[in-house]
Amino acid sequence: MATVSMGEGDRRLSNMGNGMERSRILTIAASVRAMIARGEEVAPFTVGDFSPEQFEVPNELLTGIVDAVTKGETNYPPAAGLPELRESLAQWMKHKYEVDVGSDGIIVGSGARPVLYASFRLFLEPGDGLAHGVPAWNNHYYVHLNDAVDIPIPGTQESRFLPTAKAIEQRIKEIRVLILNSPLNPTGTCFTSDELSAICKVILAENRIRENEGRKPVMLVYDQVYSTMTAEHIEHVHPVQVCPEICDYTITLDAISKSLTGTGLRLGWMALPPALAPPVVALIGHMGAWPARPIQKAAAKLYAQPEVLEEYFVDLDQRIADRMSVLQERLGKLSEYGVSYVQPEGGIYLSTRFDLFQRLGVKTNEEIRKWLLESAGVAIVPFQAFGLEEETGWFRISIGAVSVSEIIAAMDRLESALRTAFDCEPLS
Ligand SMILES: Cc1ncc(COP(=O)(O)O)c(C=O)c1O
Incomplete structure (x- = not known):
């Protein structure tokens, strides 16, 4: 041999x-x-x-899955997700976080990971800077997968281990994609409106310069898979709520893995400006990384009932x-x-x-x-x-x-x- x-x-x-x-x-x-x-x-x-x-995951989700399987919902779903699921997630994202991208701007995947991978893959060229806070979950693996340049932005105990606008500003020229996660895995801490707004301002100022120079903008990937889980007196904040202009440069990631405690059910989604959706849909399709059809059917029904979720x-x-x-x-x-x-x-x-x-x-x-x-x-x-x-x-x-x-x-x-x-x- x-x-x-x-x-x-x-x-x-x-x-x-x-x-x-x-x-x-x-x-x-x-x-x-x-x-x-x-x-x-x-x-x-x-x-x-x-x-x-x-x-336990919500009972409505379990009965919805069983119901869908019983009704023979076993064939391929569309690569972007079932239309009714994209519609109910679009409504949910608007109602809960003021993220208004319509159903064309919602793409589902089998958990947050495929949509996370897709968001890095579709914005980064080899050698581009991928910035992330430290400590944070798994970013260094994605740097490697994309042949990107790692830009760690260390947090401190004073910043509750979150990256600050000041630290991001120091590296902004090198950044093509910035990923932020709140509530943060591993620290259990959340950005305040002021902290997030200051970061958005740094990104927008840099993007104005890049636009004048004809260069690609900084894209913000906002991973909020724990967004519904907050301690008393803490509000989860989305970047568009504090800085609406950031919407054009923001990709939001979410999933039922954490919010509905259904890590094994594999349903996540991305919300992004609809014009950017087609290549994401194609990539998810090529990977075959869509969630199973019964879970999509069940989630479509559940996300159309915000009061049950709340x-x-x-x-x-x-x-x-x-x-x-x-x-x-x-x-x-x-x-x-x-x-x-x-x-x-x-x-x-x-x-x-x-x-x-x-x-x-x-x-x-x-x-x-x-x-x-x-x-x-x-x-x-x-x-x-x-x-x-x-x-x-x-x-x-x-x-x-x-x-x-x-x-x-x-x-x-x-x-x-x-x-x-x-x-x-x-x-x-
Ligand atoms: C911050 C963060 N983002 C994304 C994920 C991935 O979620 P999923 O299991 O839906 O792929 C995790 C999982 O631990 C996480 O902690």
């Missing part, structure tokens, strides 16, 4: 294939699953998924808040051990810091992660998995797969492990 492996990979693969990186989050999650299967007591705070026992979201927010409040209360009591967190504002994540470097005599987040897993059965993901390479002790906690009682048990184990290891007085 011919030799196929080279120093830098496998000769049978393209450079892109050889450079493909496995998701770090999924690697950690797989090892946690193996521990749970062995009977070990571990709280799976790792994946951004929902356990169906804890979070009721579901109120209940879901409460279940998230129940989990977040236990976490905050318990982590807040561990500050003497170097534990802190950022107030969660949206999504299913909480940013927490375990500043255990000196106490454990270690240098990396990975060593702290392993200690927490092995000593307390607390499985969390370091910010390195989201592109923030500094060893600062920051981690993501995800609450989608845990009950309130599992969180309480995990916090009991954590408290006891910290006490035993660091020989402190019992906490009051």
